[in-house]
Amino acid sequence: xxxxxxxxxxxxxxxxxxxxxxxxxxxxxxxxxxxxxxxxxxxxxxxxxxxxxxxxxxxxxxxxxxxxxxxxxxxxxxxxxxxxxxxxxxxxxxxxxxxxxxxxxxxxxxxxxxxxxxxxxxxxxxxxxxxxxxxxxxxxxxxxxxxxxxxxxxxxxxxxxxxxxxxxxxxxxxxxxxxxxxxxxxxxxxxxxxxxxxxxxxxxxxxxxxxxxxxxxxxxxxxxxxxxxxxxxxxxxxxxxxxxxxxxxxxxxxxxxxxxxxxxxxxxxxxxxxxxxxxxxxxxxxxxxxxxxxxxxxxxxxxxxxxxxxxxxxxxxxxxxxxxxxxxxxxxxxxxxxxxxxxxxxxxxxxxxxxxxxxxxxxxxxxxxxxxxxxxxxxxxxxxxxxxxxxxxxxxxxxxxxxxxxxxxxxxxxxxxxxxxxxxxxxxxxxxxxxxxxxxxxxxxxxxxxxxxxxxxxxxxxxxxxxxxxxxxxxxxxxxxxxxxxxxxxxxxxxxxxxxxxxxxxxxxxxxxxxxxxxxxxxxxxxxxxxxxxxxxxxxxxxxxxxxxxxxxxxxxxxxxxxxxxxxxxxxxxxxxxxxxxxxxxxxxxxxx
Ligand code: GTP
Ligand code: SPV
Ligand code: MN
Numbered sequence: 001x002x003x004x005x006x007x008x009x010x011x012x013x014x015x016x017x018x019x020x021x022x023x024x025x026x027x028x029x030x031x032x033x034x035x036x037x038x039x040x041x042x043x044x045x046x047x048x049x050x051x052x053x054x055x056x057x058x059x060x061x062x063x064x065x066x067x068x069x070x071x072x073x074x075x076x077x078x079x080x081x082x083x084x085x086x087x088x089x090x091x092x093x094x095x096x097x098x099x100x101x102x103x104x105x106x107x108x109x110x111x112x113x114x115x116x117x118x119x120x121x122x123x124x125x126x127x128x129x130x131x132x133x134x135x136x137x138x139x140x141x142x143x144x145x146x147x148x149x150x151x152x153x154x155x156x157x158x159x160x161x162x163x164x165x166x167x168x169x170x171x172x173x174x175x176x177x178x179x180x181x182x183x184x185x186x187x188x189x190x191x192x193x194x195x196x197x198x199x200x201x202x203x204x205x206x207x208x209x210x211x212x213x214x215x216x217x218x219x220x221x222x223x224x225x226x227x228x229x230x231x232x233x234x235x236x237x238x239x240x241x242x243x244x245x246x247x248x249x250x251x252x253x254x255x256x257x258x259x260x261x262x263x264x265x266x267x268x269x270x271x272x273x274x275x276x277x278x279x280x281x282x283x284x285x286x287x288x289x290x291x292x293x294x295x296x297x298x299x300x301x302x303x304x305x306x307x308x309x310x311x312x313x314x315x316x317x318x319x320x321x322x323x324x325x326x327x328x329x330x331x332x333x334x335x336x337x338x339x340x341x342x343x344x345x346x347x348x349x350x351x352x353x354x355x356x357x358x359x360x361x362x363x364x365x366x367x368x369x370x371x372x373x374x375x376x377x378x379x380x381x382x383x384x385x386x387x388x389x390x391x392x393x394x395x396x397x398x399x400x401x402x403x404x405x406x407x408x409x410x411x412x413x414x415x416x417x418x419x420x421x422x423x424x425x426x427x428x429x430x431x432x433x434x435x436x437x438x439x440x441x442x443x444x445x446x447x448x449x450x451x452x453x454x455x456x457x458x459x460x461x462x463x464x465x466x467x468x469x470x471x472x473x474x475x476x477x478x479x480x481x482x483x484x485x486x487x488x489x490x491x492x493x494x495x496x497x498x499x500x501x502x503x504x505x506x507x508x509x510x511x512x513x514x515x516x517x518x519x520x521x522x523x524x525x526x527x528x529x530x531x532x533x534x535x536x537x538x539x540x541x542x543x544x545x546x547x548x549x550x551x552x553x554x555x556x557x558x559x560x561x562x563x564x565x566x567x568x569x570x571x572x573x574x575x576x577x578x579x580x581x582x583x584x585x586x587x588x589x590x591x592x593x
Contacts, residue, residue: 002026002118003156007164008133012116015135015170020107021114027142029152034143041139050325051335057322060330060337061140063199064176065354068327069374070201070208070250070439072455075183077213079459086460087572094186101182101193108172108195112137118156119149121211121296126394128224128282128294130215131159134169134205141171141203144324147299147378149206167191167214169205173198185209187217187458200301200326200376201438211280211296213458219282220459220467223474228452229281230258231293233388233397234505234512237270242512245281245293245480246403247428247452250438251374253405253487253500254278255302259314259386261502265538266509273505274388275314276397278302283399285471289478294396297381303438304328304375306341311501314386324378327353329360329370339371346370373437400515405485406433406449411558412486414498414535414551415507416527417514421472424482426584427527429465430566448569462576469580481515484527489551498551499540506536524554525591556592563589
């Protein structure tokens with residue numbers, strides 16, 4: 001027995017009685033147990049070993065073809081009152097939803113093994129960490145949770161023998177029937193139910209389900225924040241490190257920014273970049289009054305396509321051992337992996353992500369993709385060449401700046417700073433971005449995605465904005481400064497104008513200079529912008545000061561059109577829209593003239 005905690009034991013008994021597995025296995029976190037599970041998954045064909053010389057410890061998994069991304073239309077927040085889920089979430093009453101789910105789970109694990117995974121979100125021993133238990137019938141889930149969280153006895157020890165403060169997660173693959181797929185959160189019951197999926201964000205219940213949807217609700221009640229944010233540190237030549245959090249929607253560049261390689265001009269001066277997190281931040285006011293962040297995760301569940309030696313060498317190196325690849329393509333000559341954007345040489349002897357053997361170059365030339373656009377790697381954070389020395393620090397790191405951003409072909413400029421925290425909250429609330437392959441549905445459609453939390457806020461988004469305002473009031477003059485960036489402006493031919501990736505550091509340097517009161521700004525209708533000459537373009541080939549001027553241009557007509565769409569969006573929240581947000585919108589309108 002791994003624990004004497006009666007609450008845990010009683011809940012697991014209840015799950016066993018419901019799902020009726022043939023066998024129950026508790027994950028203790030030992031390497032022997034995990035290795036035996038890897039071998040078992042290989043023996044059943046659920047997973048495959050990759051080339052163990054080139055990619056030691058790395059494995060491959062293919063999901064069902066209908067099960068490759070998060071499913072927002074099948075995701076529910078089941079609070080007692082519908083208004084507590086709000087207009088941006090699907091809702092059913094807990095009673096009705098349990099009525100739907102319970103029969104689906106009844107006997108769902110007959111003849112199978114139930115794995116009980118105790119895990120900690122956040123470093124063991126941190127006051128900011130929280131424990132969850134996930135039960136699942138999938139070894140793939142177990143092995144991913146082992147990389148993404150801190151699993152095993154240490155998590156149960158952290159919980160202790162008495163506490164009932166753990167998030168209950170029930171996952172069953174069932175038939176992988178997408179019509180019966182449900183990703184359901186009961187914030188008031190501290191529980192999550194997932195069924196009929198085997199894809200990451202739907203089934204690794206510590207991640208989006210707990211660390212964002214349930215945790216955002218807990219954060220509102222307990223006075224802290226759970227955000228869809230990367231955390232990175234920039235160390236200056238004097239050895240001082242400043243930390244930035246950034247919220248971008250799914251597949252909009254968090255992993256890439258978190259692991260960026262400084263451009264030569266900064267590298268040679270001695271600047272370094274450290275990765276604390278690439279997807280989720282939990283933020284709390286520290287004793288010193290500042291805002292401190294931990295990364296609740298222990299690994300990276302990153303987008304594979306587009307990752308290469310030039311765009312993100314740190315991510316690439318992170319995936320070279322102990323990594324699980326999902327839905328990428330296989331090079332059958334070497335038993336290694338390939339995806340669009342890795343290099344220009346698709347393998348000739350390839351297996352595409354759905355499992356068909358194809359001639360890679362011909363297949364790609366015919367307009368097909370070898371890897372699924374949302375194919376991913378699950379890699380241990382400790383592999384990352386630039387993982388922060390503070391990664392496991394139970395105190396977290398102090399945050400100087402919060403950055404919002406999305407994919408916008410026009411409207412949003414390269415960077416601007418909010419006038420203050422409340423205006424910054426407004427800036428976050430009006431974020432809009434083109435949809436990506438990270439969620440099922442159309443790609444490239446602009447939608448409002450406040451704080452990059454549209455699919456992840458576990459309660460009414462209006463209350464969430466109020467919580468942001470309340471946090472700002474608490475932080476006072478110690479609050480981080482808030483900025484907005486856009487790496488994705490395009491020219492008339494649809495090409496990205498800004499080089500992005502490592503060169504994004506040039507923008508972060510202006511942001512940090514602003515935080516330290518060392519850079520000037522120009523006041524515009526939407527916020528403070530850099531003087532074009534304050535974005536360092538030294539060493540950039542195709543970028544001139546005029547390019548920067550263009551990237552910073554604020555088109556009043558586009559913004560007026562945006563205001564109309566913001567008004568429409570805000571109207572959905574009725575009386576839940578904080579008065580302050582209305583004032584902010586009116587003030588923007590006035591400034592636009
Ligand atoms: P999730 O894990 O889904 O939350 O995504 P993420 O925000 O971590 O996105 P990620 O860093 O994996 O980037 C997704 C895609 O955006 C990749 O295809 C990248 O190549 C592309 N991308 C990232 N940064 C930039 C950038 O600065 N410029 C351009 N043009 N593309 C970028
Ligand atoms: C995202 O979609 O924002 C992700 C991947 O980070 S998933 O875990 O699938 O949600
Ligand atoms: Mn994400």
